Amino acid sequence: MGxxxxxxxxxxxxxxxxxxxEPEQATGLPLGARIGGLVRLPKAPFIQAISRGSFIExxxxxxxxxKAISRVDLDISGSIYRYYLAVGHADKKTVFLQVYVDxxxxxxxxxxxxxxxxxxxxxxxxxxxFMGLLGYGLGDKSYCLWRDQLExxxxxxxxxHAAFGGAEAIEYWRDAGDPEAEFTPPFIGCETRLEDxxxxxxxxxxxxxxxxxxxxxxxxxxxxxxxxxxxxxxxxGGGGKRDMQVDFMxxxxxELEQIAIQ
Amino acid sequence: MKLMKTLSCLLILSLAFxxxxxxxxxxxxxxxxxxxxxxxxxxxxxxxxxxAAQPLNMSRDANANAAQGxxxxxxDGRSTSNTAETGTGWFRSGSxxxxxxxxxxxxxAAVPAAGQAAARQGGGLLNNVMxxxxxxxxxxxTRAAPAAEQAxxxxxxxxxxxxxxxxxxxxxxxxxxxxxxxxxQEPMLMSLLRIVLWVAIFAGIYxxxxxxxxxxARAEKKSHYTFGNN
Numbered sequence: 001m002g003x004x005x006x007x008x009x010x011x012x013x014x015x016x017x018x019x020x021x022e023p024e025q026a027t028g029l030p031l032g033a034r035i036g037g038l039v040r041l042p043k044a045p046f047i048q049a050i051s052r053g054s055f056i057e058x059x060x061x062x063x064x065x066x067k068a069i070s071r072v073d074l075d076i077s078g079s080i081y082r083y084y085l086a087v088g089h090a091d092k093k094t095v096f097l098q099v100y101v102d103x104x105x106x107x108x109x110x111x112x113x114x115x116x117x118x119x120x121x122x123x124x125x126x127x128x129x130f131m132g133l134l135g136y137g138l139g140d141k142s143y144c145l146w147r148d149q150l151e152x153x154x155x156x157x158x159x160x161h162a163a164f165g166g167a168e169a170i171e172y173w174r175d176a177g178d179p180e181a182e183f184t185p186p187f188i189g190c191e192t193r194l195e196d197x198x199x200x201x202x203x204x205x206x207x208x209x210x211x212x213x214x215x216x217x218x219x220x221x222x223x224x225x226x227x228x229x230x231x232x233x234x235x236x237g238g239g240g241k242r243d244m245q246v247d248f249m250x251x252x253x254x255e256l257e258q259i260a261i262q
Numbered sequence: 263m264k265l266m267k268t269l270s271c272l273l274i275l276s277l278a279f280x281x282x283x284x285x286x287x288x289x290x291x292x293x294x295x296x297x298x299x300x301x302x303x304x305x306x307x308x309x310x311x312x313x314a315a316q317p318l319n320m321s322r323d324a325n326a327n328a329a330q331g332x333x334x335x336x337x338d339g340r341s342t343s344n345t346a347e348t349g350t351g352w353f354r355s356g357s358x359x360x361x362x363x364x365x366x367x368x369x370x371a372a373v374p375a376a377g378q379a380a381a382r383q384g385g386g387l388l389n390n391v392m393x394x395x396x397x398x399x400x401x402x403x404t405r406a407a408p409a410a411e412q413a414x415x416x417x418x419x420x421x422x423x424x425x426x427x428x429x430x431x432x433x434x435x436x437x438x439x440x441x442x443x444x445x446x447q448e449p450m451l452m453s454l455l456r457i458v459l460w461v462a463i464f465a466g467i468y469x470x471x472x473x474x475x476x477x478x479a480r481a482e483k484k485s486h487y488t489f490g491n492n
Contacts, residue, residue, distance in 0.1 A: 075331075076323040100320040108319030119290050126291050136296035142312075144293045173312035176321040177328070183296070187324060211321060215313040223315055246290070 029069065030099050030107050031261045033083050035197050037066045039097065040260040041112065045222075046252065052219040053163035055150070055250045057114035059085075063095055066261070070096075070193035072207065077103040083261075087195065088115065094247065097254075098227075110259060111225060111251040117153055119246050121230075130230040130246050131208045132186040138228055139186045141179075143172045143212050145226075165217075172212035172226045186210040191231070206232040225251035 041059045049056055068084040081099045088094030093115040100109040121127045129137035146169045150160055164170060177184030187209045195202035208230040213223045226248065233243040291297060316322075 074324065076320065076327050078320065078323050080320060100318070100323075102319065102323065108323075111318075117290075121291065129291050129294070129297075137291070137294050140295040140297075142295045144295070144298060146293070149290065149293075175317045176324055179312060211318060213313055213315075213317075215315070221313070221315060223313055225318075248290075 030081060030101050031110075031259065033066060033069060033081070033099075033261050035066055035069055035194070037083075038262045039064045039066060039083065039085065040262070041254060042258045045254070045258075046112075049216055049219060049222060049224065049252055051162065052216045052222075053159075053165075054216050054219075054224045054252065055116055055155075055163065056112070056224065056252045057093070057095065057250075059095075059112065068193050068195040068202065070191050070203075072189055072191045072209075074187045074189035074209065076187075078108065082191075082193075084193070087193075088118075094118075094249070096249075097259075098251065107256055110254045110256060112254050113225075113227060113249040113251040116226070116248040116250045118248070121244065121246060127230075127244060130228075130244075131232075132183075132210070136183055138208055138210050138230060139174070139177075139184045141174055141182050143174075143226065143228065144169045145172070170214060172214045175211040175213045175225065184210075186230075208232070223253065225249075225253075227251055 041064070043059065046054075046056060046058050050058060063085045066083045066085065068087050070082045070084065072080040072082060074080060079101045081101070083097040083099065084094070085097065086092050086095040095112075095114045098109070098111045098113055099107060102108045121130050125134075128134050132138040147160055147164050147167075150163070155163075173179070174184060176187070187207075189207055189209065191203070191205050191207050193203040210228050212226040212228065214226070216222050216224050227250075229247045229249065231245050231247060317325075
């Protein structure tokens with residue numbers, strides 16, 4: 001056996017043990033996304049939706065760089081990726097582009113999402129409610145947002161009037177399962193988020209997830225989504241109270257032709 | 263006194279803040295339909311119809327997966343019950359062998375089974391080699407079968423008989439040695455091994471014959487020599 005063969009064997013053995021692995025990089029993502037990529041979104045659909053009472057935040061030019069990329073593993077045959085334009089650190093609201101790719105690799109949905117609010121369930125019962133463990137709660141047929149809640153969140157009178165009109169609440173309907181069923185268990189999965197180009201793992205959390213939707217009045221049947229995601233620190237185990245938060249994300253679908261990532 | 267006032271003010275403020283935060287959390291959990299109807303039926307909003315639009319592709323995927331999962335579960339349940347039924351029949355004695363009827367329906371498949379049984383009974387290397395060769399010749403016969411099947415119907419009873427034979431062999435062979443369509447017919451290593459084995463057998467026979475003949479010749483020579491000495 002020559003020196004070259006010996007070296008090749010040592011190299012392959014080291015490779016098998018993972019010593020020579022290149023740092024994981026987010027490559028081959030849908031729409032050609034990468035951390036640091038520039039996202040171009042149309043403004044018109046958002047202006048129209050907001051004027052009709054949507055709670056979506058208008059995309060701003062200062063938030064058009066992909067800061068982080070995550071993959072959400074749910075029990076589906078396709079894949080869900082999130083391109084974070086704002087990661088939600090230091091009291092900033094989370095903004096991401098959620099891209100669903102089907103099993104054939106075709107882009108199915110692109111939803112621009114901005115955070116409505118984040119809450120921390122205090123009691124064990126509330127935690128179970130937001131995980132859908134009680135057979136009700138997250139996964140219920142509908143979810144309701146009240147006018148006073150939005151007032152507390154800082155929405156002005158004009159926005160509230162556009163959204164609620166004369167009503168006290170608006171109702172979102174579950175976007176999964178049998179529409180007639182009172183309860184459908186939420187999707188349970190894991191989100192792995194990478195925040196730098198080296199692909200160093202920055203966050204891994206278990207999520208309990210359910211999409212809801214409503215029709216934006218007077219916007220040609222355009223839908224506004226409300227994604228309720230209960231995020232649990234996956235480093236914790238066992239029962240009892242957990243470290244968790246619930247994110248309420250509002251989303252508007254974007255057409256594939258309208259979006260560009262450079 | 264001033265300190266007491268300050269402390270009480272702080273206490274009141276913190277209590278107010280805590281109750282506000284709790285109320286805020288509770289109000290969001292009260293948004294679920296079950297909570298609205300259970301806790302405060304009068305607080306339910308005016309019923310609005312659900313949007314008629316199609317759900318998200320992601321949701322459709324999840325629904326399909328859930329449906330597939332439940333179908334699989336149901337199928338699992340059925341197969342478990344079937345297994346339980348067969349457990350009282352085929353597998354009662356703990357044997358995993360097929361019933362005699364099934365083995366008889368696939369005569370080609372019974373041959374390797376018999377061969378394996380013979381090998382297990384201590385047939386040795388020669389037995390193994392013999393069964394291997396028999397198996398591979400059977401397999402090549404099976405692969406040749408479709409050509410025989412395609413023979414024109416008008417070529418007489420012999421062609422029909424060959425085709426029938428080939429069909430039977432194919433039926434047996436498909437169980438014994440499945441060959442996926444489009445896959446290479448035989449691995450290179452196997453064909454090489456087969457050639458080597460044939461050469462080894464021929465060499466063995468040649469050596470055997472030569473040694474027997476040589477011994478005979480030596481015996482004749484020796485006896486002749488012995489006779490000569492005498």
